[in-house]
Amino acid sequence: MRIAVLSDIHANREALEAVLETVGQLRPDRLVLLGDIVGYGPDPGFAVDMAIRLVAAGALCILGNHDEAAVHGPIGMTPHAREAALWTRAQLSPEQRGFLAALPFSVTIDDTLFVHASARTPADWPYVTDAHAAGQCLAASEASLTVCGHTHIPALFYARPGREPVKFTPRRNLAAPLSALRRHVLVVGAVGQPRDGDPAACFALLDTDLAEVTMVRVPYDMQATARKIAAAGLPEWLGMRLLIGR
Amino acid sequence: MEKPQAGTVIDGFTLTEKLKTGGMATVWRASHPDETAPLVLKIPFFHPGDDVSAILGYEAEALIHRRLSGPHVPRFVAAGDLARTPYIAMEFVAGTSLAETMRRAPLPAAEIARIGEAIAVALADLHRQGVVHLDLKPENVMMVGNRAVLLDFGLAHHAELPDLLGAESTMPMGTAAYIAPEQVLGDRSDPASDLFALGCLLYQMACGEEPFGRPQTVAGMKRRLYHQPKPLRAVNPEAPAWLEEIVRRCLEVDRGRRYADASKLAFDLRHPEQVTVARRRRDKPHGLWQRLVALFQKRDEQEITGAPTQARRKAGPSIILTAVDLSEGEEPLAGAILAETSRLLAAREDSWLACITVLRTEIIGETRTVDDEGRSLYIKRLVALKDWARPLHLPEERVSYHVIEAVSAADAILRHAERNDIDHIVVGARSSSAVRRHLGSVSTKVVAEALCSVSVVRLKTGELD
Numbered sequence: 001m002r003i004a005v006l007s008d009i010h011a012n013r014e015a016l017e018a019v020l021e022t023v024g025q026l027r028p029d030r031l032v033l034l035g036d037i038v039g040y041g042p043d044p045g046f047a048v049d050m051a052i053r054l055v056a057a058g059a060l061c062i063l064g065n066h067d068e069a070a071v072h073g074p075i076g077m078t079p080h081a082r083e084a085a086l087w088t089r090a091q092l093s094p095e096q097r098g099f100l101a102a103l104p105f106s107v108t109i110d111d112t113l114f115v116h117a118s119a120r121t122p123a124d125w126p127y128v129t130d131a132h133a134a135g136q137c138l139a140a141s142e143a144s145l146t147v148c149g150h151t152h153i154p155a156l157f158y159a160r161p162g163r164e165p166v167k168f169t170p171r172r173n174l175a176a177p178l179s180a181l182r183r184h185v186l187v188v189g190a191v192g193q194p195r196d197g198d199p200a201a202c203f204a205l206l207d208t209d210l211a212e213v214t215m216v217r218v219p220y221d222m223q224a225t226a227r228k229i230a231a232a233g234l235p236e237w238l239g240m241r242l243l244i245g246r
Numbered sequence: 247m248e249k250p251q252a253g254t255v256i257d258g259f260t261l262t263e264k265l266k267t268g269g270m271a272t273v274w275r276a277s278h279p280d281e282t283a284p285l286v287l288k289i290p291f292f293h294p295g296d297d298v299s300a301i302l303g304y305e306a307e308a309l310i311h312r313r314l315s316g317p318h319v320p321r322f323v324a325a326g327d328l329a330r331t332p333y334i335a336m337e338f339v340a341g342t343s344l345a346e347t348m349r350r351a352p353l354p355a356a357e358i359a360r361i362g363e364a365i366a367v368a369l370a371d372l373h374r375q376g377v378v379h380l381d382l383k384p385e386n387v388m389m390v391g392n393r394a395v396l397l398d399f400g401l402a403h404h405a406e407l408p409d410l411l412g413a414e415s416t417m418p419m420g421t422a423a424y425i426a427p428e429q430v431l432g433d434r435s436d437p438a439s440d441l442f443a444l445g446c447l448l449y450q451m452a453c454g455e456e457p458f459g460r461p462q463t464v465a466g467m468k469r470r471l472y473h474q475p476k477p478l479r480a481v482n483p484e485a486p487a488w489l490e491e492i493v494r495r496c497l498e499v500d501r502g503r504r505y506a507d508a509s510k511l512a513f514d515l516r517h518p519e520q521v522t523v524a525r526r527r528r529d530k531p532h533g534l535w536q537r538l539v540a541l542f543q544k545r546d547e548q549e550i551t552g553a554p555t556q557a558r559r560k561a562g563p564s565i566i567l568t569a570v571d572l573s574e575g576e577e578p579l580a581g582a583i584l585a586e587t588s589r590l591l592a593a594r595e596d597s598w599l600a601c602i603t604v605l606r607t608e609i610i611g612e613t614r615t616v617d618d619e620g621r622s623l624y625i626k627r628l629v630a631l632k633d634w635a636r637p638l639h640l641p642e643e644r645v646s647y648h649v650i651e652a653v654s655a656a657d658a659i660l661r662h663a664e665r666n667d668i669d670h671i672v673v674g675a676r677s678s679s680a681v682r683r684h685l686g687s688v689s690t691k692v693v694a695e696a697l698c699s700v701s702v703v704r705l706k707t708g709e710l711d
Contacts, residue, residue, distance in 0.1 A: 156408070158408060158410055166413040168408035179410065180328040180329055181329075
């Protein structure tokens, strides 16, 4: 089975449209939206409506911390994220907020667990950035593969019992193998706000038959998104970071 | 899985004969109804429930081997399910193991050069595919005629795959007699490590003994960071100076001074007469006092092995071939070709230039090789070629000159480029003319058929003639 995983769309319409065009060409069997559909970006309404349509067509969608903040208000966020969350909340209709409010923390397909931040205390939104955090995530998951987002930085962790997981950064558009001898944490890069130095939109294509995963990169018109961010009166840095992928 | 024996069928592969039993696996001759070629199955010792660390190396080998192709590796056929029946099925390579040939060492210099060149060509192909072997030793080299086939990727490293094996162990992984100094320190990603190991093989072929012995401990392996082996010709005075020089450049502890490209090493072994033998340097501390000082000034180990060679390879082409037509004397186009060559050479300070000019010969009739004054045309052209290249001010170890007699200049350039694994060709193109458009030019053919990048240099003109 081939599963496309889209994480951290962050209300970036241009990135989402470019990614969905590529996903359409790849024709995966399943589509998973890994949370943070809104926040930071200038098109929250568009992003939520698209998520609603995709879910109606069979996609799975889970909750991210920015989705939660758009419903319940920001708690413990950085000043920029907080400002954007308040703005986002005001942009969304009651139906759109209702959709976000009903999202689950995690979903499972066969032996794969999907969760926005980490299987360890998902509601606290911890970051899986290093081997230690990946180990904690695995300890809280029974699945052989746990798929997270939240960090905006792609990574794949290989773990076997009694050892610290091994971190690997998958190469752009090159399949990374999953090991039959190990369990894995896959951290998917961001569609709408990449932070690994590569400004192209990122999503993961997981192939369970070939036991491999590819971080697919899709260039998009990030200048257009940055202009919209400025026009909406959102913090300027949120547009600038799209241009440099940080 | 049951203990495999002759007649056992695994995933359609029938085991026919046990070839050998190693420390980690047994190797079987095998056949498969879909495969006409003879096969071997490598089956690691593993029983369900065993500690998986026993087959981690096997897992890495299967991941890397399935991504490799070409004439210098056994063709990968299939790998078994890790949890159920781990095995790797591959083509059976019929040839002579270098381990067998090595028993006759010391070998004649010509044979060492022939085998060494074949291994270097095989390594160049492996490195091009992003893989460092990291366990080059006589048992892992099969000679099939003049072609080397590399076996056993159990310790190999792939540039695009996670190094799960390297993450497992803090101990050096490799074979003590051949392991490169940076590999002893845990760096598993530098193709130059294989060139160090090849240097050890060349030394052993020439001397009949390994340059660093067979140390049993990590400390013993680390000795090679601080102590050079006995010079090749101190052990075998009959070995030629060029071979000692090539081995010395392979065994440099500082990777900044070692060969960075297997193709350059292959070139040197192919053209021993082009190898510049460095004057005996006396930069090593020899006196007791100097040795004591060196002992107390022990530098950081990582510093001694120098910077990884990857930066050098990325900077630009290693071997550049420039073809220049000098039959019509000095002309502006030759100057423009020189300028382009100079720019390419500047990209990388250890790059290397082969200058070629073609003496055209006719198919029919007697070939004129001597002009009226009795001087060989060949020599005259060689002098002109060296004069043309002089403004580059290249030291003699960075350049070679070739006057090639051929009917077709394009064929001569292409053949030379392919034989010597050239990275970049520079050729000139005269301005367009009706005849040339009709007959096709040298540069057109070179561009169409070359296996590497080609720069075509043309003088800028205002209009078509």
